[in-house]
Amino acid sequence: MESNPVLLESKSSPINLLNEMQQLRLLGHLCDVTVSVEYQGVRAEFPAHKAVLAATSKFFKEVFLNEKPVDGPRSSVFLNEVQVADFASFLEFVYTARVEVEEDRVQRMLEIAEKLKCLDLSETCFQLKKQMLESVLLELQNFSESQNSEEEGAARPSLVAEAEREPPDSSLAVPGHGASPEGPAAKSKEK
Numbered sequence: 001m002e003s004n005p006v007l008l009e010s011k012s013s014p015i016n017l018l019n020e021m022q023q024l025r026l027l028g029h030l031c032d033v034t035v036s037v038e039y040q041g042v043r044a045e046f047p048a049h050k051a052v053l054a055a056t057s058k059f060f061k062e063v064f065l066n067e068k069p070v071d072g073p074r075s076s077v078f079l080n081e082v083q084v085a086d087f088a089s090f091l092e093f094v095y096t097a098r099v100e101v102e103e104d105r106v107q108r109m110l111e112i113a114e115k116l117k118c119l120d121l122s123e124t125c126f127q128l129k130k131q132m133l134e135s136v137l138l139e140l141q142n143f144s145e146s147q148n149s150e151e152e153g154a155a156r157p158s159l160v161a162e163a164e165r166e167p168p169d170s171s172l173a174v175p176g177h178g179a180s181p182e183g184p185a186a187k188s189k190e191k
Contacts, residue, residue: 021052022095033064033075035091037082044084046091056094058117086112093121103132 024030031047053060063077079087086108093099097120101109106125113121 018096021049022092025049025052025091025095033077035077035079035087037079037084037087039081039083042084044087046087048091052094056118056120058119060116082112082115083108090116090118090121093124094118106132 025048028047031049033048033050033053035046035048035053037044037046050060050064054064055061060077086105089099089101089105089109090112099109106128110122110125110129112118113125
């Protein structure tokens, strides 16, 4: 008697795998490449794993897959015009699928994601920028609406005040204020 196949799937395994790879990287264990970055004279080196970089970045995948066997495996990659803090954040993102950066660095992270062809980081930055823009637009709309309501509120009392200040037109005199109920035409008939 055959039994039906069942699916064994771990929801925590991808997270655990990333966490373990991050720990190995931070401790410098099993790292097989060093990425050197330099920006305006500031330089730093980051040990990493080729497999992680190639899996998350088409740029690194192309670099590592296009290595010539004569050269042997590449153990270092140099990136010019990449800020140290930005590459550190990039590495944290590819090893953990999350990174915390200041709002003003989101555009730079998008640029590094595009330079290194990291689709996940690029999409994440794009979505965050979209949310930030929508938030700003909503604040502007709320501000505009509050300004309009304040202007309308301020305009109404002044119109009423002007109407009260104007002397009544003699042709529209109200009875009891020196005019006869019949109005000006009635006076001319009496004469």
